[in-house]
Amino acid sequence: MFIASAITGFTTGAGLLVCIGSQNAFVLKQGLLRHHLFAIAAICSISDIILICCGIAGLGTLVKNWPNLVEIVRYAGAVFLAWTALSSAKQAWYGNSQLNPSTEDSSHFKTVILTCLGFTWLNPHVYLDTVFMIGSLSIPYSGIEKWKFAAGALSASVVWFSTITYGAKLLLPLFRNPYAWRILDALVAITMGYFSVSLLITPLP
Template identity: 35%
Template sequence: MLSIFFQGMALGAALILPLGPQNALVLNQGVRRQYHLMTAGLCTLSDVVLICAGVFGGSALLTQSPLLLSLVTWGGVAFLLWYGWGALRAAFSANVALASEKAMQQGRWRIFATMMAVTWLNPHVYIDTFVVLGSLGGQLPAEARSWFALGSVSASLLWFFGLASLAAWLSPLLNTVKAQRIINALVGMMMWGIALKLALQALGMR
């Protein structure tokens, strides 16, 4: 069963490593050293729920409900545009230090809500967990599915906590005015780029 475990871990890692909204949020909170481990834990917990739902039969729900996928997609587009606008506004603010200070004052509940939106309003999350992992894991025998899901979950846990810890460790280098401008600009452009890609896919212009 170890081969199934490592197969799930390898596939989970391949899906989670590309920079996306979740990774950007964990990175940002790590640089600020603000509830970064909580953010990593919530991202991991969300992946546990989504991966298990996908591997143990939830993929049928998504494939049979185009309306649900459409609602999630456009909700995600709206949120990513809003989040990207906030990051770009902070990047080009006349007083980036003040903008960073305001960001640091975010309470844990606002960070929690942002993380939940970034995760659950991102249709790519459902495609990765329900369609890709679900279709592959769902073909395995019942006992092997558990090992496959455990491997995929382990990849998420190691990645999110590793990213949060590394960002916090590098915080003295990255938490400067110049670095914050660059990080916020990159995050803003990435969020808008993902939103545009999602919108084009939803409109059938792949």
């Protein structure tokens, strides 16, 4: 029964994580740049662990009854994504993204980490997927089975973020071409802009 519950949790978590989103777009780009990979994967995974555990523990119901909190995150996230979209659009226009990835760049460590935290904790969709959705899907389970389900979902998060940060290097030959970076920046700008506008015009469920 442990395996069945864990597999269900894993597939559920993977289904919610493996999609085009602002956080994944940021993580993929940093993976291509080879900047602070462990820190980024750790921040995203640990944040998911905290949020998923909160959802499993029933925090989703509490937050659902406090809509003002979600609204604050909604508008803060929209502003953050709009700023990121403009920055990416500027990089795409001028073609000034870093074209020679390095293993570490300590001068940008603080900026990268703060941006990663922003994409994680100022993204209302993260709360909807991890706290509300996974929390709701865990309701049929009880006792230890609920946490076996959670273990599967947590594993999916760790596997996913480790894969796109460290696995992005497989795409590096393509990104030796500076135009590829400009296309990526343009796609990131479009993605961030889309989610920013969506947050502003579409009320969260």
